[in-house]
Amino acid sequence: MNLDVALWLSQDAITNGAVYALLAVALVLVYTVTRIIFVPQGEFISFAALSLVSLQAGQVPGTVYLLIGGGVLVVAADSLRLPRAVALQRLPGCITRQMALPLVASGIAWWSASRPDNLWLQIVATLVIVTPLGPMVYRLAFQPVANASVLVLLIVAVAVHYVLTGMGLVFFGGEGLRSNPYSSLSFSLGVLNVTAQSLLIVFASVTLMVALWFVFERTLYGKALNATAINRTGAQLIGVSPSFSGQLSFALAAFIAAISGLLIAPTTTVYYDTGFLISLKGFVGATVGGMASYPLAAVGSLLVGFLEAGSSFWWSAFKDSLVFTLIVPVLLWRSLATPHSEGDERQ
Template identity: 55%
Template sequence: MDFSIASILALDGVTNGAVYALLALATVLLFAVTRVIFIPQGEFVAFGALTLAMMQAGTVPGTVWLVLVLAGLAALQEAVAGWRAHRPLRHTLRAVLGVLAWPVVAALVVRWAAPQQFPLGVQAVLTLALVTPLGGLIYRLAYESLADASVLVLLIVSVGVHFVLTGLGLYAFGAEGFRNPPFWDERFAWGPLTLSGQTLIVFGVSMALIVMLWLFFERSLWGKALRATAVNRLGARLMGISSTGAGRLSFTMAAFIGALSGLLIGPTTTIFYDSGFLIGLKGFVAAVFAGLSSYPLALVGALGVGLLESFGSFWASAFKEVIVFGAILPVLLWRSLRDPHVEEH
């Protein structure tokens, strides 16, 4: 291996690591706020990429019907909860409309816009608007009633949600894989390296989103509420912060990050309905490196995973996944020896 090959592999690893960093940040966010180890984070990646691919083909994406069905179930759940709690009818109707508004409007707009063949940027925005509400709907249906359950129970639920979403993805998108066109197809020579416009977009969007997340948690009231919930759920409740609202917001943000990651990675690899699992798992490895608690360490871990995958594919391409996932073992051992064990009651 000479310097030029090493540079190309490093660039490829850092590019993939930037996407894994977004998924790792979403995983850390969800665990910190809700204590959910969210296995299906990669499904948002696949749904985002495949939704854009179907809109590129001029067909209505299956995500439209998936969002409408989940929104209907969540609205029914809200109506039953209002009836059991004997709330006034107007309050129940307002809550039901609050659940349905965003998903229904986004689904109807995408259903109308899909055959119109709008520019790629417009289709990307519509994809984000359609996939993002899936996060809040999944939290309402699968996790909200179990918010105070143990981490193990929440993990088991996450595994079940993963299998459900994978099956729904097969039904909605089919078994065929898709690769999206790049958002910018220019190429720039820099010594032995050739930078594509898509690579620059991946770097730019990833860094911009990381900075926006930092500003959100440091400057906004909602961000500070999420931080307070992550530090002490009971204390946040006593101060008037809704843990239910924090969970819904964090899952919505995770869905947005996942869908955006799918748009970024879609032009670089073929995405199938089940591709999100391996992609999300690599983000999870980076989050484990951070102890599921530190955003800067999650970023460092994601870059490490990307570099390990890139160089591993060069030296032993048949075992690159084994190399990446095997790297979690020394990290877990180090965490086990470094951190004290606390028995959860």
């Protein structure tokens, strides 16, 4: 390996690491607030990328029907938990609250599908479709078992992953798709050919992380999430709803995953299950950071990006294996260095 090759690999590492960092931050957010390992995050990546491709082809993506169906299920779940008389009284308001956004998103999707040349409208439509799926998933799958152990929540997360993967196969088929590039601009920087797409990925990643810092440090909603992450019972005592915090954290995680899907859509062929492998690499980065620190999760994700780039040059056949092997010594060290008690998983 010479200097030129090292620069090329570093460029790939930074670009890929920026995407992994976004996903790692989302994983840490969901885990600290809800104790849920967000296994289905990969499906939101695939849904966003494939929905964008469908809109560019002038088709309404299947995720629109998933969103409407999820809204109907949320209405049913909210109605069933109330006495019949109360449920009938509150049903109109519940339908209005839960179905307004899916119907608006559907209208935007239909409008965007009729204008396949409007890239910005397609991006907005994709985000409006995919982001609300996050709180819907939390409401239907996780909120009923929110006080269960971490192991039970992990099992539910895996089940949700398989359900969403199957739906992705039904909606988009088994063929890989790639969206149109956002820009064809590029320029030379020494031996490097820097594309506008790679710069967009890095810029979007940094901007979104700064925006998340502002949300957590300067807004009431961010402080509510921080309070829930530190002490769920204490946050509830001061008026912070754990259910609201869980849905908000899933909404932010789904939004971040959707942004990640939009960023990678022009750079790689995306299949219905592609997002799972990408999110696993984000999980490795988050684990390296201890699943508790946002800056360390971002640094760990950059480490994953450099390890992946280096292994693709030296041992390309074992690239993914080496990346996932990184998690073994980290988990072993943390297991030996961290004291345990029977109440840890219930805190």
